[in-house]
Amino acid sequence: MGAVSAVFLVLITILLPPVGAYIVAGCGADLLINICLTLLGYIPGHIHAFYLEYVYYERKESARQGRFTATRAPGVYSERVQSGGHGYGTMVQPVN
Secondary structure, three states: OOOHHHHHHHHHHHHOHHHHHHHHHHHOOHHHHHHHHHHHHHHHHHHHHHHHHHHHHHHHHHOOOOOOOOOOOOOOOOOHHHOOOOOOOOOOOOOO
């Protein structure tokens, strides 16, 4: 089921990058950045949306395997993307 949803998300992102960013990151700073980049040019919006999706699925797979990446991905402001969808108290954040 995960591979099918990822392919569907990529197809949506090819057509409308802000919709793909919204599905992964929700309504927040990343969506606003993606809308602005898409208005500036279609390609920067794609790059940002695909970067968000890459970070999300990479962190989701790491969490599934029991590994947690303590460093934050640069340019990503959504906690949902940073944690791979496993936020809201389900993972203990490292103390710096």
